[in-house]
Amino acid sequence: MRDAIEREEAHIAANYAPLPLVVATGEGAWVTDIEGKRYLDCLAAYSAVNFGHSHPLLLDAARAQLARVTLTSRAFHNDQLGPFVTALAALAGKDMVLPMNTGAEAVESGIKVARAWGYRVKGVAADRATIIVADGNFHGRTISIVSFSDDPDARADFGPFTPGFRSVPYGDAAALEAAIDENTVAVLLEPIQGEAGILVPPADYLPAVRDITTRHNVLFIADEIQSGLGRTGATFQCDNAGVVPDLYLLGKALGGGIVPVSAVVGNRDVLGVLQPGQHGSTFGGNPLAAAVGRAVVELLATGDYQARARMLGERMHARLGALVGRGVVGVRGVGLWAGIDIDPSLATGRAVCELLMERGVLAKDTHGATIRLAPPIVVSEPDLDWAIDQLEAVLADLRA
Missing domain, CATH: 3.90.1150.10 (Aspartate Aminotransferase, domain 1)
Structure with missing residues (x-):
């Protein structure tokens, strides 16, 4: 050893x-x-291993696709991507999916979508968009994400940092609303803060966030990368709270513990702001990932997990x-x-x-x-x- x-x-x-x-x-x-x-x-x-190691149905899906084709890039269509995004959109009650690879990529993609929506739909002045986040958050470790972290280990010696974020106390809806101004395009939250120690907010917090964001024409982005896909006894922790965000950020369990699969899931009025060439990923939506992700969605669609x-x-x-x-x-x-x-x-x-x-x-x-x-x-x-x-x-x- x-x-x-x-x-x-x-x-x-x-x-x-x-x-x-x-x-x-x-x-x-x-x-x-x-x-x-x-x-x-x-x-x-x-x-990421919500369904256990070596789940036979997930392994079968991976093996079958390995023998066919594993990567085409998004320069071409592949026969697994359409069924995967259709199934995932239906599971989430949305109509559009942006497939990526890692959870951090899903978060970065959600930030880009929110900013584009703010400029192109809400009418925020160029380069003025802000996103509200919560103290104690963990959304990944890219430069933009650690820019709004308050964990010194995540930030020390990695600056300069990306601007455009405001942090408020987690669980405090009044503080969140007070931070909103004409340049606010989104609120990005974990429904339960995982890395912070599995912090569960007050029962009325997420419903209040949904109400506040709706009234102020601000997107509610739920990072369900750890809390989603069965972990909390529901498909999403937002289901337990009785709320529907504008965007779900998904990852980890979406790849069944076999391949990295992540996604931003929302409706066309938000995700539809992206146009060809404005965002992408060579591996995002690859046939192997799509085949495994579709099998994961099929497991969750039963409700058994x-x-x-x-x-x-x-x-x-x-x-x-x-x-x-x-x-x-x-x-x-x-x-x-x-x-x-x-x-x-x-x-x-x-x-x-x-x-x-x-x-x-x-x-x-x-x-x-x-x-x-x-x-x-x-x-x-x-x-x-x-x-x-x-x-x-x-x-x-x-x-x-």
């Missing part, structure tokens, strides 16, 4: 600090390292809530997604994750004392209970 880690670290940029294991295979909610030890994956690649995430999520949160006061100081989340604040007098989040790894459970820390649980939706109830048993045992050992 150590040799494999050292070979990697000798030649890779040190922009991550992974836990010390080397994964070799994965199936369902489990992965196996190069020494044959199995681990229950309770991170699911930040929700959303229902399973709701059911298992209720069980997970009930059990995690019982740990408050026993090494845990707070639990937040929706569906199969939880942020767990560890008593900082016991250990850091990283230390707890390392102890969980020793017991065969993989999780990820954030912001010092918080760990995140986001197992694949295919996880079994006994396996989920076992994972929480391991957390309970780790906390008991730390308190002893």
